[in-house]
Amino acid sequence: MATIGGYTDNTAPTAAELNAFWPGCVLRNTGSLTLTASTLTDLTFPNAANELSDPLNWHSTTTNTQRITPTVTGYYRVTGNVAVNNTLGTVTYLQLIKVATIAATESSDESGTNPSGVSLSWVGYIDASAGDYLLLQAYHNNASNRTTQTRSFSAHLLGT
């Protein structure tokens, strides 16, 4: 099935292609992940149930389960969120990594006793032929380890 990046002239898209027009990968993991204090932790999605949508197989549940590796070169919109159990007056941040570079970040300093959470979004270019991939990393600097309550990660191809 053709998708953005794969259409050719003089070939009419099918209804199925138009109905799945924006190819993407949507991941969510409500399982607990330990975030070691003062350490960047990759957010992983190792279970099949974590893949809410992944028609082009940009994510693997067995290898580098923290990554989304798009197979089409183009511009993407990416979102990420992590909800963390009580961080008690410490810093939490979430960063989007494109290969080895920070592409976007959101941080907070939770001074109360409520659960914390950080979200980010980003629009940028992915070179699939170069093997570009994306991942999320979370950090907190509480004195002791904390755990995630839920974590989400998505990437949608906007155009080539």
Next chain:
Amino acid sequence: MAYIGTFTSGQILTASELNSPAAMCVLTTTTGQNYTTATAAVMTFVAGDEKRDPEGWFTAATSSSRIVPTVSGIYLFDACVVFANNSGTGAYLEIRKNGTVIARTAADLSGTGGQSALSASVSSDANGTTDYFDVNVYQNSGGTVATTLKNFSAIRMSL
């Protein structure tokens, strides 16, 4: 080339139009912008910061801070600022339409250590002529702080 929002009845879309259906403006830079403490200022960009802008919504020579969509429609905006380490107790980032705040994210970054960053996203209408959008940023660390990353983008999602 037509994009979502400019397609017309009876038009046969080319492969290029199907493969790049959304018009967008993507601005990003790691060049530092200094923010004076307790003084809000708009993010600025230069021509080389345009990673994609097929309809010319950003014109550095006219305004270094504004995205001005040229087609009426509904747009999705994303913005992010990352500061060098600072000890500000309050910071915010606003996405504004014609100078009026339409989205704000704020945080106490006093203990953020090596990372203090703010992100926001919002959808808005734009009239395609005079409406402009920018990003207003504030920090109150007590000193001047430079950015290490700035992102601002707009995507037309529909008419």
